[in-house]
Amino acid sequence: MHTGHKAVLNDETEWVRLENHHTAIIDRALFEKANEMHPKKRRIVAESRTNFTLERRKKQPALLICANCGHSLLKETEHLLKCSDARTNGDPVCRSLVIRREPMEENILGLVHQYAASMLEKEKKVSSNRQCDDKEINTAELQKQSRQLTSEKMKLYDDYKDGRIDRDSYKQRAG
Structure with missing residues (x-):
């Protein structure tokens, strides 16, 4: 509202109706006929300002949002942005809110x-951890292979010592 106050819709039970309070300009039949021809407008009232803003935001996604009311910021001049609801909203914060575009863009770019x-x-940390894991896996694998080779050499030596293989075969296999 232009007075700076927000409109409040009262429940129908709280309405005060005065039938035939004024002298009619047109007769009742013509009035009823005109109402039938004119489609009725439904007035949908959001449960709260936030819900209304969220529904509106879904319909019109904006890149920059007013921190006070949640409506989109629009280009006021080449260097200034203003809340899109500033002209119609009774909130003095939105009406007085003016944002310089360049510093805001610099802040966003910095972020x-x-x-x-x-x-x-x-x-980098994930890659470094992955490399460390790979090195640990390689080290463990090499240790396992070293134990296997040592075990095979011991068996080969036992075979040589017990006379199951000759000296030349032992040197060739152990080499």
Whole structure:
């Protein structure tokens, strides 16, 4: 409302109706006929300002949102942004809210750079951890192979010692 107050819809039970209070300009039959021809408009009232804003946001997604009321920010001039609801909303904060575009864009760009840097750092840590895991797996695998070779050499030596293989076969296999 232009008075700065928000409109409040009262329940129909609280309405005060005065039938035939004024002298009719047109007769009742013509009035009823005109009402039948005119489609009725339904007035949908949101449960709260937040729900209304969320529904509106779903219909018209905006990149920049007013921190006070949740409506989109629009370009007022080349360098200024203003709340889209500032002209109709009775909230003095939205009406007085003016945002300079350049510093805001710089802040957003800085946040994007910070986010990208943190994602790169996270990827480096994940990659580093993966390399450490791979090295641990390789070390464990090499230790296992070393134990197997040692065991095979011991069996080969036992075969040589017990005379099951000759000296040349032992040197060739152990070599």
